[in-house]
Amino acid sequence: MRIGERHQASAVELDMTPMIDMAFQLISFFLFALNFAGADMDERIRLPISELAKPPEAPFESPITLQLNQRGLVFFAGEEMAIPTLRSALRREREFLQYRGGDPAKATVIIRADARAKTGVVQELIKMCQETGFEKFAVAAKQQQGT
């Protein structure tokens, strides 16, 4: 029986260039698609839908985001709290704003309220903000698909 001639195993060269190209293209895509504004968006809140909801043309001045869930609890500064306990947190926010030289009357309170929340609770929230010195408000809605 003839034993096969042993060939010297030649190194298989893998062409890495297309893979690196693709990896860089993917990184570029994710970098451009990175949405920093999404940090304020809480997925637990199901926003109401509106055909006129368009992202603002200019960013709000000193925005303060309050997230109101269906049960009437507010997420603010990483904490979940009932509306009566929010007052002290809002006062601290106002004082911090004033310390930085800002004007609470010019700050915009963005209210991201759940579609199923009670309107009366939203009104109470606005009233509390008014009593704390905030005057400008914006209520958030999700953009209707297809508009």
Place this chain on the structure above:
Amino acid sequence: MRIRNTGRRQEGVSLMMTPMIDIVFQLLAFFVMTFKVFSPEGDFNIRMPSAAPVAAKKTDDILMLPSLKVRLTADAQGRLTGVYLGENRMNNAAPFEELRRRIIQIVGDDAGPGSAEDSEIELDCDYNLRFEYAIDAITAVSGKIQQGEIIKLIDKIRFAPPRAS
């Protein structure tokens, strides 16, 4: 003089690709894991100057700004039961469409003195009303979409004081 030997074969500079590929893939993994798809959000501006806005207003402003009142009523579950513009009840089949139509009749949709830009609307909602209906009302009074463009109606919107629950 000795001439340098230029015919010597140059050794190839080997570029270590492995660390670069490692870090590229780590970056890729980071972005893939943190990537979230968000639907675009918009905001409606609500003007609520202070806790006692009427006292602070100038008489001229009150005369110049025709204030309209929209009342939304709800049942115990928060479902919408009625939409009123002033004293007029809107058609139950499509209340917000009718509300928008009547708003256009009253204030018009063209810019200029005495037009929609100068008008103000007050939303008076039942405590239990689900917030999505309030947004529907705000949408109806604040604009309409015509051929893909937003035609603005009333920009000054405020809430009435909250009703008792």
